[in-house]
Amino acid sequence: NSDIEKVKEYTGNLNETIDLTNVNWATDFNSIVDMYAEFKKLGYKSMDDFKAKEWNKQLETILNDEQKYENVKVVLTKLVGLDLYNAAGGEAIQNVLNKMFSKNAPKFENILELTGLTADQWQEDINSILEIAKAASDINALESFNPFDYKNLDLVSDEAVEKLKLIVDREEEIEKFIPEEYWNIYANLLDENSKKGFVAKFYGKNSKKVDIHSKEEVDNILQEIKNQKYIVTAVKKGEKKRTPAPPFTTSTMQQEASRKLSFTLKKTMSVAQGIYEGVHVGNRGTVGLITYMRTDSTRISEEARAAAKTQITKDFGAEYYENRYYKTKQSAQDAHEGIRPTYVDLTPESIKEFLTNDQYKLYRLIYNRFLASQMSSAVYDTISANIDVNNYNFRASGQTLKFKGFMTLYVETEDNKQEEEDVSVPDLIEGQEVIEKKIDTKQSFTEPPPRYTEASLVKVLEEKGIGRPSTYSPTITTILDRHYIEKEQKQLVPTDLGKVVNKLLTENFSDVINVEFTAKIEEEFDEVAEGKEQWKEVIREFYGPFEKQVEKVEKELEHVELKEEVSDVPCDKCGRMMVIKYGRYGKFLACPGYPECKNAKPLVETIDEPCPKCGGKIQVRKSKRKRKFYICENNPEKCDYISWNKPGKEEKKTSKKTTKKKK
Numbered sequence: 001n002s003d004i005e006k007v008k009e010y011t012g013n014l015n016e017t018i019d020l021t022n023v024n025w026a027t028d029f030n031s032i033v034d035m036y037a038e039f040k041k042l043g044y045k046s047m048d049d050f051k052a053k054e055w056n057k058q059l060e061t062i063l064n065d066e067q068k069y070e071n072v073k074v075v076l077t078k079l080v081g082l083d084l085y086n087a088a089g090g091e092a093i094q095n096v097l098n099k100m101f102s103k104n105a106p107k108f109e110n111i112l113e114l115t116g117l118t119a120d121q122w123q124e125d126i127n128s129i130l131e132i133a134k135a136a137s138d139i140n141a142l143e144s145f146n147p148f149d150y151k152n153l154d155l156v157s158d159e160a161v162e163k164l165k166l167i168v169d170r171e172e173e174i175e176k177f178i179p180e181e182y183w184n185i186y187a188n189l190l191d192e193n194s195k196k197g198f199v200a201k202f203y204g205k206n207s208k209k210v211d212i213h214s215k216e217e218v219d220n221i222l223q224e225i226k227n228q229k230y231i232v233t234a235v236k237k238g239e240k241k242r243t244p245a246p247p248f249t250t251s252t253m254q255q256e257a258s259r260k261l262s263f264t265l266k267k268t269m270s271v272a273q274g275i276y277e278g279v280h281v282g283n284r285g286t287v288g289l290i291t292y293m294r295t296d297s298t299r300i301s302e303e304a305r306a307a308a309k310t311q312i313t314k315d316f317g318a319e320y321y322e323n324r325y326y327k328t329k330q331s332a333q334d335a336h337e338g339i340r341p342t343y344v345d346l347t348p349e350s351i352k353e354f355l356t357n358d359q360y361k362l363y364r365l366i367y368n369r370f371l372a373s374q375m376s377s378a379v380y381d382t383i384s385a386n387i388d389v390n391n392y393n394f395r396a397s398g399q400t401l402k403f404k405g406f407m408t409l410y411v412e413t414e415d416n417k418q419e420e421e422d423v424s425v426p427d428l429i430e431g432q433e434v435i436e437k438k439i440d441t442k443q444s445f446t447e448p449p450p451r452y453t454e455a456s457l458v459k460v461l462e463e464k465g466i467g468r469p470s471t472y473s474p475t476i477t478t479i480l481d482r483h484y485i486e487k488e489q490k491q492l493v494p495t496d497l498g499k500v501v502n503k504l505l506t507e508n509f510s511d512v513i514n515v516e517f518t519a520k521i522e523e524e525f526d527e528v529a530e531g532k533e534q535w536k537e538v539i540r541e542f543y544g545p546f547e548k549q550v551e552k553v554e555k556e557l558e559h560v561e562l563k564e565e566v567s568d569v570p571c572d573k574c575g576r577m578m579v580i581k582y583g584r585y586g587k588f589l590a591c592p593g594y595p596e597c598k599n600a601k602p603l604v605e606t607i608d609e610p611c612p613k614c615g616g617k618i619q620v621r622k623s624k625r626k627r628k629f630y631i632c633e634n635n636p637e638k639c640d641y642i643s644w645n646k647p648g649k650e651e652k653k654t655s656k657k658t659t660k661k662k663k
Helices: 002-011 025-041 047-051 055-062 066-079 090-099 108-115 119-143 158-176 215-225 250-261 265-277 302-315 357-372 454-464 469-481 496-508 515-529 535-557
Strands: 181-191 196-205 230-242 378-389 392-403 433-445 485-488 491-494 565-570 577-583 586-590 600-602 605-610 617-622 628-632 656-661
Touching: 158 454, 158 469, 158 491, 158 496, 181 215, 181 378, 196 378, 215 392, 215 433, 230 392, 250 265, 250 357, 250 454, 250 469, 265 357, 265 469, 302 357, 454 469, 469 485, 491 496, 515 535
Parallel strands: none
Antiparallel strands: 181 196, 181 433, 196 392, 230 378, 230 433, 378 392, 433 656, 485 491, 565 577, 577 586, 586 600, 605 617, 617 628
């Protein structure tokens, strides 16, 4: 584990108590910045370059104050290059130290402004990091769960395994899903007073909800309401408010960037890092455009709140502003503010020319989300009506946007949820008759839960308390790179290899590979960091039984043979039946006679349905964007068939619609 190695390198004996009582980060910070400037003058290209040459000698000549020299030496020795436990602020400090080699090295006051921390909070963060570092080598046993490397199955961290398990479990749920038929009936009605039409949906009978599961049930209902009067029995009018979403946390930023911008988690964090560290914006110089992008808090400073009020009032009017406070989750560490623009007057449009396209898109998303979080609610006028026909009940609901509020600027996207639209229902009166114009019936089938996307997976991980937002991106990247999962468009799908790895781990480490264990360990780590738990007790409770289980499983797996899947394709060179292997780009065919025979070729997936044009085999291929398409094996020599859609009588549960017009 690279983080643990860094801890060992910079802290030496991890069991020794590190005394920082004489170090004051706030007062010594600018001295450290000046020291870095001196390093550059001496010709060092980076901190790593400097560390490799005369550390103590050069440091001593730059800082003459012996006590300050010792203090700064302790701080830098422990923290430079240390990327550990974002929860305690370590990553923020590393980013700051790295920036000191830039042309415009920030001073301590600038760093406080960028991160939203006070000097005292910085002091506390450093002590927290060093306290955690003392336990790091033993906590590694839990944080990097890799008990053995069996055959060619390179196992990953406990958190990555949990992600894999969630994806595999969802795939199994989809495969086992049995669709159920259901029907809806829609009455297209006319209000003769206003001459306006509207739609009412079938609800039930005698005010009780009735679900329709067959065409026969539909026909019976249609027969009983045929030529009957539709009477309005109840009308309810009201007002509905929709409130804005809070400022971004790391996970909500990752989710929205995935939904709205189609950014991967990795890309989102990379772009956010760039605009956080600073962008040259004309006369303003190099400016960090956003606050620290690794946070679990929605809290914002009073200064930012006041700046938002000024900007909203200026751009939209006083009626669009509303002072809002958002409740941070109880489990949140709340070490940093929510993600927001550092300077509200730097609007996305005003600095667009200085940003790359990706930077502009993400900055605009963060900026608009923050401003919208301090804006007034959107207001809808609503109306609902109950309409009875021969003891059967229909319901009509409508809403009209009266005041747009925050929706003028930003609306949050949610997975598998349609945006609210205005639906018009006329001003009906109880007791009046409305006229049937036609009846529509619609057959549908229940659908399985959708596969996870990166955005929906992050949401579930956060809800279940698995991992930290800063680790979501690298662990998903890891299981993608190792071909345990793959992307089909935006969906995450387990590979055969991923299913094997998941089965191996869940069957042998069921006590460890489960959501409850991972969430519990995360809580215990937090308590260790806060001094509420002794890290040795945490390790002792876990590692004894775990070590015995590892030894047991290792012995059992010595007798397990991972058989390669044999294809029906003979080797062109030696005649052996080729086997299916996994490579960097997925499955391929290889000769089992390797290394004597090194023949290999791509694995071509085919379907049973013949080409509708020439009768040849249909091959399944993927575009550059990983989308499947279907092409004839004879294309382009003898046939031109190619399609995004699977040919033949593909079994799809599609909606059917019939219409009965009123005679």
